[in-house]
Amino acid sequence: MLRALQLAASPGVPLGPNPRVGCVLLAPDGTIVGEGYHHGAGNPHAEIEALKVAGDLARGATAVVTLEPCNHTGRTGPCSEALIEAGVAKVVVAQRDANPIAEGGLDTLAAAGVEVGHGLMADEARALNPAFTFAHEHARPYVTWKFATTLDGRSAAADGTSRWVSSPAARRDTHLLRALCDTMLVGTNTVEVDDPQLTVRGPDDRPLAHQPLRVVMGERDLDPDRRVFDTAAETLHLRTRDPLEALTSLYREHGRHHVFFEGGPTLAAAFLSAGVVDEVVTYVAPMLLGSGTAAVGDLGIPTISDALRLEITDVTVVGEGTEANVRLKLQPAKGDG
Amino acid sequence: MLRALQLAASPGVPLGPNPRVGCVLLAPDGTIVGEGYHHGAGNPHAEIEALKVAGDLARGATAVVTLEPCNHTGRTGPCSEALIEAGVAKVVVAQRDANPIAEGGLDTLAAAGVEVGHGLMADEARALNPAFTFAHEHARPYVTWKFATTLDGRSAAADGTSRWVSSPAARRDTHLLRALCDTMLVGTNTVEVDDPQLTVRGPDDRPLAHQPLRVVMGERDLDPDRRVFDTAAETLHLRTRDPLEALTSLYREHGRHHVFFEGGPTLAAAFLSAGVVDEVVTYVAPMLLGSGTAAVGDLGIPTISDALRLEITDVTVVGEGTEANVRLKLQPAKGDG
Structure with a gap:
């Protein structure tokens, strides 16, 4: 998760309106098979970037993401669907998605049989996107x-x-x-x-x-x-x-x-x-x-x-x-x- | 002069109304034969303290003082007279006395045949007593x-x-x-x-x-x-x-x-x-x-x-x-x- 947070905080990422997100894909033996971060509005989400790097190695892998994968179609498709399609076995997120129109990603994943978890380093993940988090919560x-x-x-x-x-x-x-x-x-x-x-x-x-x-x-x-x-x-x-x-x-x-x-x-x-x-x-x-x-x-x-x-x-x-x-x-x- | 400034800045000296003053007496060979500093209103001036320490060794010595020796009788007698009486050969001061009622010490000394000099580390001496200096000048x-x-x-x-x-x-x-x-x-x-x-x-x-x-x-x-x-x-x-x-x-x-x-x-x-x-x-x-x-x-x-x-x-x-x-x-x- 620390690595995912580091990826999310990569320099040069423009802030707003989209949150900064990082994703690491781990093979069952713990090897990193894919990494990605969101480069800003209009670009692929972090999960999509990481899946692209991993290719077939995504099957059975664990996705570690700083923010709950989105569940809606905006300028890009829902990441929850992409993770399911790639055959990811487990998804661990730090921060639940605060955005009411994008939330529900973990539920979708769980319903598809993917093991899910959340809360690890959640405070650090919230601090990555303080205004994003505040705005959706208030x-x-x-x-x-x-x-x-x-x-x-x-x-x-x-x-x-x-x-x-x-x-x-x-x-x-x-x-x-x-x-x-x-x-x-x-x-x-x-x-x-x-x-x-x-x-x-x-x-x-x-x-x-x-x-x-x-x-x-x-x-x-x-x-x-x-x-x-x-x-x-x-x-x-x-x-x-x-x-x-x-x-x-x-x-x-x-x-x-x-x-x-x-x-x-x-x-x-x-x-x-x-x-x-x-x-x-x-x-x-x-x-x-x-x-x-x-x-x-x-x-x-x-x-x-x-x-x-x-x-x-x-x-x-x-x-x-x-x-x-x-x-x-x-x-x-x-x-x- | 540095030693005289250090003496003047001795801790525990109450500030005001009198200035902080330090004095070092040097024998012709450069040996320190007396030191003193002013402990605050009502106490002997720095020069008097140093002369007391030096005793007969003050004869022919050089007095290094942070402030021009006073020339008036306040709660203590004029230091210029005391230096002359003790047979001091030379007096070097940093700051000329800014107090109009106490000034003239160097003139009195020179008139009595004592060699005089001033200006060495004058800024440092002024900084010892900023309010005293300011008040007398303004x-x-x-x-x-x-x-x-x-x-x-x-x-x-x-x-x-x-x-x-x-x-x-x-x-x-x-x-x-x-x-x-x-x-x-x-x-x-x-x-x-x-x-x-x-x-x-x-x-x-x-x-x-x-x-x-x-x-x-x-x-x-x-x-x-x-x-x-x-x-x-x-x-x-x-x-x-x-x-x-x-x-x-x-x-x-x-x-x-x-x-x-x-x-x-x-x-x-x-x-x-x-x-x-x-x-x-x-x-x-x-x-x-x-x-x-x-x-x-x-x-x-x-x-x-x-x-x-x-x-x-x-x-x-x-x-x-x-x-x-x-x-x-x-x-x-x-x-x-």
């Missing part, structure tokens, strides 16, 4: 909320100017984090006021070839000339102000697992109040404004004991000298919110 | 401004409650920093609203034997029953709202070199606007309030390009788990403000 994408703030909690000055609170180094770092998600989300107000392009750009400031889906949520009509509607990537306008409604739609109708949310103070407050912020990334810029827009809007919290408490998971200084910003990663404190 | 104390803030820049909730924004670990850390200063300063408003005792407490939460001076600034009369007026330490009420006036008085009339300033948003804004904040220490608590008192009051900054820019000098996570706060130390960016 029926909505994992939400990373990113905001930039001054030391005194301001996201813009009194006249509305906000370019730039965060340093160039912090903005480059943001692009690295955006690239790990499959969706970028802002509100209509941000599009009207800041007109961001919402693309992932590389160190040379050019858009990367693979771009997350751009999503704008809110009821207002938007000027089609806004940069978010350019041809650099796909864009979706969700006509709702309800965070959970938007997230549910992104999961159910658009298969999204990880939203990088860069909303302004009001929309951020709505997400926080709805309890749908799973991770906070903030860049603290070493500057003071004393007035201007607060980074977070009203949360309806009257007193200190009701404060929304988070737990720090990472503190990193991004950039050097006068470009240095402090990046904090946090998660809602357990037992809170 | 005719006001060095100001460390400390504030606690939520992730979204709030120092209190909408109903005014602020106990506690910072974690117990951060508050213990604050007491360590307070103990390095000779003065603690707040405004009358903080005394009225928060009623702090303003003492330095140890890990057992009991006040330390040596307490900094407690200072309250502002024009209002205060209730003498406020905790800051208890018998735990000396307290001064400065009847002014002008930061520079208060600091000048603390230097000139009270011999203060390092102020630990814990003022609220309005007074902090006044200090920042007056350009008399030399160091910022902030404890960022991983919580969100969304409303309440901003940690910093209006600075009269209209637009982002006028933001008061700082440079990060240290980032430390204080405390663990849910008690973890992020402590940032910063200094005004060079060429700014």
Whole structure:
């Protein structure tokens, strides 16, 4: 199983929407007769790759897979059927498939007389695909909320100017984090006021070839000339102000697992109040404004004991000298919110 | 000189109001015939200690001192006279005395026919006594401004409650920093609203034997029953709202070199606007309030390009788990403000 996990974590595998999966086929004497891993959406699944390598040696073999073989026909056929057809005798999986439309692979295998088992190194397998696992278990994408703030909690000055609170180094770092998600989300107000392009750009400031889906949520009509509607990537306008409604739609109708949310103070407050912020990334810029827009809007919290408490998971200084910003990663404190 | 610097930095020497000083006496053949360091206010100066050790061997010796020998009679007599009387042939100092009332030692020595030199390892000697050096050079104390803030820049909730924004670990850390200063300063408003005792407490939460001076600034009369007026330490009420006036008085009339300033948003804004904040220490608590008192009051900054820019000098996570706060130390960016 360790080998299968290593295969799944092979470098260069693009993340999302498909999970990272590894598969090892063992002959009855324990010899490895086939290996494979999933290279990303549109490519064969790990099991199919391994079966191809093994050929006739798959008959009577044991398949060790990091994720329960799929049971549905998507862009590829169901892996459960392929394993049965190849004559595999036993299938051991780490993580049960969390995706309700693909699950049931082990049941299909067992019904066909294949010996099945699961649970070995399941935590490690879940950690391979945290957003995939989260999204299927919660029926909505994992939400990373990113905001930039001054030391005194301001996201813009009194006249509305906000370019730039965060340093160039912090903005480059943001692009690295955006690239790990499959969706970028802002509100209509941000599009009207800041007109961001919402693309992932590389160190040379050019858009990367693979771009997350751009999503704008809110009821207002938007000027089609806004940069978010350019041809650099796909864009979706969700006509709702309800965070959970938007997230549910992104999961159910658009298969999204990880939203990088860069909303302004009001929309951020709505997400926080709805309890749908799973991770906070903030860049603290070493500057003071004393007035201007607060980074977070009203949360309806009257007193200190009701404060929304988070737990720090990472503190990193991004950039050097006068470009240095402090990046904090946090998660809602357990037992809170 | 290195040995003299090491002596000056001997552990256990209390800081302030006197500088840390070390002295080595060398015979003409280079042998060390005497050593000494200043143990703190009320004790003999480093030179006097070294002369006592050397006895008659001081005649014709070279005195290597980290700070220019004093030329005035304070609680002890002038060291320049003592060196002349002992027959020292040469005096080499690292740092010229920055204290205007004690300076002139080298001139006195030279006039008496003693060979003098200065400047060797001067930077290292200045670093031994940064607040002492700063205060004398600027005719006001060095100001460390400390504030606690939520992730979204709030120092209190909408109903005014602020106990506690910072974690117990951060508050213990604050007491360590307070103990390095000779003065603690707040405004009358903080005394009225928060009623702090303003003492330095140890890990057992009991006040330390040596307490900094407690200072309250502002024009209002205060209730003498406020905790800051208890018998735990000396307290001064400065009847002014002008930061520079208060600091000048603390230097000139009270011999203060390092102020630990814990003022609220309005007074902090006044200090920042007056350009008399030399160091910022902030404890960022991983919580969100969304409303309440901003940690910093209006600075009269209209637009982002006028933001008061700082440079990060240290980032430390204080405390663990849910008690973890992020402590940032910063200094005004060079060429700014």
